[in-house]
Each structure stands twice: as C-alpha cells, then as structure tokens.
Amino acid sequence: MDLGTFIDFDGRPAVRFTRVYEHPVERLWQALTEPGELAHWFPSPEVRMEPRVGGKIEFSGDPNIEEDVSVGTVLVHEPPHRLAFTWGGDELHFTLRAAGEGGCELTLVDVLERRDAAARNAAGWDVCLGALGARIAGTEARAAPDWGPRYEAYIAEGLPSGAPVPGTE
Template sequence: MAADLTGTYLTLDDGRSAVRFSRTYDHPIERVWQFVTDAEELAQWFPSRAEIDPRPGGTITFSGDPNMPESTGRVLALDEPRHLSFEWGGDELHFDLEALDDKRTRFTLTNVLQAADTAARNGAGWEVCLAALDAKARGEAFEGPHAGANAPWKEFYAAYLDAGVPSGAPVPGLD
C-alpha cells in the first residue's frame, strides 16, 4: 500500500521548485510559533537542532543531523508570529502561520529547493518530520526517529517517485 502523501510539488512564480505542506493545529498561533522557533521545540521534530537568532539577517546554527555536517544559515525574513524564512543547506524554508480563530492555526511549510531533483527526497523527509510535529501538537510522543537514515521515510520516498515528483539527488541510506 502506498503512503498517503501530504506534500505538493510546485513551481513558484520565480521559477524555483518547491515542496509545500499544510496542517491545521488546535493551538493558538503563539503556541505554533514556539514549535517553529524555540530550539527545544524544534529538536523534537526538525531534522537538525536549530539555534535561531530571531531577526532578519540573524544566524541559525544547525547541528545534530547525522546526514549533514554542522552548518549555519541566515534568517531571510521574520514577522512574529506569522512568518519565518531562512536558508538551510542551500534551500530556503518558509514557515507561514495563520490564526484561524483563537485556538486553531494553519501551519504551512514551503521548502524552496536549490535543485528540483531533491523534491522527492526532501518531501519524504518532511513527511516523517511533520508526523513528529503532528504528534507533538496532539500531546503524543512520536515513536521512532524523525530524522536520519533510520527514519521511516522510504515508503514516502517511493510514493513521491510513483507520483512523478522530481528525483535523482543522492539519498542518505540508499546511495
């Protein structure tokens, strides 16, 4: 049985490729903002530990990802508590939050890709990471790793390939 994909592959107005995910969480926007910006919260679902200097131009230090060396990125834009975008490993990540009411927030993650052939690989990785965030938002523990070669992303990767999402980039754990 194929995995249920929640990501969408798209071409942005400027011609760059991206994968986008959207969720609705039963939390106020300020709480979801913590999921996105607090290092301890991020560590529970994001692929790397991320220490963010929360200002445009601020540095982000990434560590702890078994598939990437420690690195830094730069905050591209910040509009608390609605938008954060930053550089990460050559890609851009855009987090957009929209308060639907006092207790619900729409969360949208757009991974703007440096290379289109990373779409299937990154999409599969985000499926697992966002499953961990979904569990966290429900107050549940996420069983198993949410990042790295042991994360259960291979079924998602196969489903993205079956859907015709661009691929070809090296895949940690398979290549």
C-alpha cells in the same frame, strides 16, 4: 497520507505542505522557533537562531550532513506568523494563520537547491510534520514512521527524484 505538492516558487522548484493543527498560532510559533521544541521534530536536532532578519541560524547534530555545524541566514522573522531562513542550498518558508476555533494552519514551502531533491525532501518533511503534530499534541511517537513508502509515494505522484538519499549510498 496528505502529500505535499511540487510547485514553482518565483521560478525555482519547491515543495509545499499545508497542515492544520488544533493548537493556536502561538503554540506553533513556539515549536518553530524554540531550540527545545525544534529538537523534537526538525531534521537537525540542534538549532540556534538569532531571531531577526539577517540573523544567523546554526544547525548541528544532523547525522545526514557532513559538517558538524551548518550556518544559514534568517530571511523573514515576523512573529508569530512568518519565518523563513536558508538551510544549506534550500530556503524554508513557514507561514502560520489562525484556522477554526483556536487552530492553526501551517504552510511550509521548501525552495529546493536541486529539482531532483523534490521527492526526497517531501518525504522527509512528511515525517517531520507528523513529528511536529505529535509534539504539540503531547503524544510523541516512540519511533519515526518508515520513510521509504512516503518517498515511493512522491515518486509515484511524479515529483522529481534522483538526488542522493543519505544512508543509502
């Protein structure tokens, strides 16, 4: 398991992931920005975005969020290399760069609203990034991998934990 890392992001707690995919930057950009693509891997299966800095981004269909629709703001929109937006109290920063022969390196930084959400969010992003890889490779998994062992691995690595875990209260 390729674990993310707990970092300081401009004085705020964050988790960072770096993954390399054997697909071009443009394919990953499509997966990050098109609603039909996001539905296959992003935690909220319905995402609508105004693709500009200051644009509205709406999330719905996530069974782990109480609101029917949550609204964020696009912070960075630099196709096809950088995208950032608010999601609840977090900020998500995606950076894409070419890697190798036609591949792409994706860096995701989840700037956390709560420090104790690090292990929980890291485990969730591990699952999501795996689903992203399966989506762009055309080999989507039929069932999501078990989230629990990933969460325990992050706790064992010393990531802050203790935030409520949806579905376990």
